[in-house]
Amino acid sequence: MKNDMKITIKILFTILVISLLIGCNNASDSENNRDESESSKKENTEAKPEEKQALRSVHLSELKFNSLGIKVDTITKKALSGIVEANGQLEVPPQYEATVTAILGGNVSSIKVIEGDEVKKGQTLAYLSHPDLTRIQSDYINAFSRLEFLEKDFERQKRLYEAEVASGKNFQQTQSDYQSVQGEVRAYESQLRQLNLDPSRVRNGNLYELIPVVSPIAGYIEKVVVQMGQYVDPQTGMFMVVDNEHVHADLMVFEKDIYKVKEEQKMSFTLESVPGSNLTGEIYSVGKQFEQNPKAIHIHAEIDDKVGYLIPGMYIKGKIRTGEELVPALPEEAVIEEEGKPYIFIAQKIREEEKVKWELKPFEIRTGITEDGWVEIKFLEPLPKDALVAYNNAYYLISEMQKSETSHGH
Missing domain, CATH: 2.40.30.170 (Efflux pump adaptor protein, beta barrel domain)
Structure with missing residues (x-):
């Protein structure tokens, strides 16, 4: 009896071990199958982006092509400059900018221009008043009167000296006085001219009451830096004039x-x-x-x-x-950038039965010199022989291409 019980227990234990081994093998096979399935899915997923990398061509009917005004031609060479x-x-x-100053100090009695005014050389910009102006003119008149007297005395003494009637000492003294006053008069006349005053008018008794401040060049008033009644020191800038x-x-x-x-x-x-x-x-x-x-x-x-x-x-x-x-070149509107890379479009006319279509294919390039609306084209690979290239509307064509890709993706 005991022996029968031992045999039964051994049989049951053997069956249990076999069942456990079979379960483990099935679980392992299932895991392997799942790994293979996920790996396959991953490979398929990774393959898709490669398909998206190739930019698609744009197809236009001849009617739409013409309505858009797309210009095509073989690529040309153009003389472009290095920049x-x-x-x-x-x-x-x-020499064409001037700071207008006052030669003699005075108070601003009038201003004749505003910023932006066009002025001529010698045109009066403002007037100054100062008591010294009257004194200078009065001193000039006195000096000029003495000069006239001494000039006549000098001529008389010269004739007497040449006739040996007068002594040489008197002639030399008269000559010295005459030349001294002559220099004094010239100095006054120079001073009056610097003040833009006419010495001949002053000699005739027509005295100036105001000092005109004039422009030394022709141009435009850029700045006015004085005000009415302001006292202006000599050599102080009053106006800026620019030609x-x-x-x-x-x-x-x-x-x-x-x-x-x-x-x-x-x-x-x-x-x-x-x-x-x-x-x-x-x-x-x-x-x-x-x-x-x-x-x-x-x-x-x-x-x-x-x-x-x-x-x-x-x-x-x-x-x-x-x-x-001389370099291969196209107008700027023939070049478009997509994902950081520049492209142009190669154009080809396609006849399908009685219909005509245009295929415009993006062609990657590099750009060089840009000048006056033209761009140097550098090719990464040779352009097909006698290939036609779109000279304009690259922006529109890339938009159509992107629409096509989006539609294809759906």
């Missing part, structure tokens, strides 16, 4: 570009304060001394066509053309 960019401002040479006809571009060229810049090179610039402005000029002077902060030199350029709104001190951004080179 040095430089910033600066408009300046006027020192804008001689305004020029003053640009700063950094050390790394100095060797490229020379006199007679062409340049263009824009004004920060005038949107859409684009003026041209020619370099006539290249500085020979560094500014230390920043380390750069001044270059000066004459402006070709000066316009009325050019004012000294205006900030400008310039481009200096350093030399021309």
Whole structure:
């Protein structure tokens, strides 16, 4: 009986062990199958982005192609210049700027101009009054009267001396007095002219009551720094006059570009304060001394066509053309950037039965010099022989391409 019980227990234990082994094997197979399935899914998922990397072509009907005004042609070569960019401002040479001062101190009795007025050389800007003005004119009249008397006395003594009637001593004394007063009169006349007064008018008894302050150059009143009734010391600045006809571009060229810049090179610039402005000029002077902060030199350029709104001190951004080179080029509107890479579109006419379509395929490039709306094109791979290229509407074409990709993705 006991032996039968032992045999039964052994059989049951064996069955239990076999069941456990079979369960483990099934679980292992299931896990392996799940891993393989997930790996397969992952591979399929990773493969999809590669399909999206290739940009799709854009297809347009001939009607739409023509209505958009898309221009196609083979790529051309154009003479483009190397460019040095430089910033600066408009300046006027020192000989065409003037600070108008008072030669003789006085009170401002009238001001004849305001800021922005155009003035001519010698035009009166203001009048000053001072008691010394009357004294100077009176002293001049007295000196001139003495000169007239001494001149007649000198002529008389000269005739007597030549006739050996008068002594040489009297003649020499008269000559000395005459020359002394003559110098005094000339000094007064010079002083009157500096005050912009006419000595001949003063000699005739027509005295000036006011001192005119006149402009030494033609130009525009930039600043008025005096007021009515104000006392003005001699040599005190009263007005600033600038001749804008001689305004020029003053640009700063950094050390790394100095060797490229020379006199007679062409340049263009824009004004920060005038949107859409684009003026041209020619370099006539290249500085020979560094500014230390920043380390750069001044270059000066004459402006070709000066316009009325050019004012000294205006900030400008310039481009200096350093030399021309024939390079493959397209208009700027033929190039578009997508995901940080520049593209152009190759155009091909396709005939399908009786219909005509245009296929425009993006073609990756690199860009170089940009000048006057044209861009140098550098190819990463050769362009197909006699390939037609879209010269405009690249922005529209890239938008259509993106719409197509979105639609395809859905």
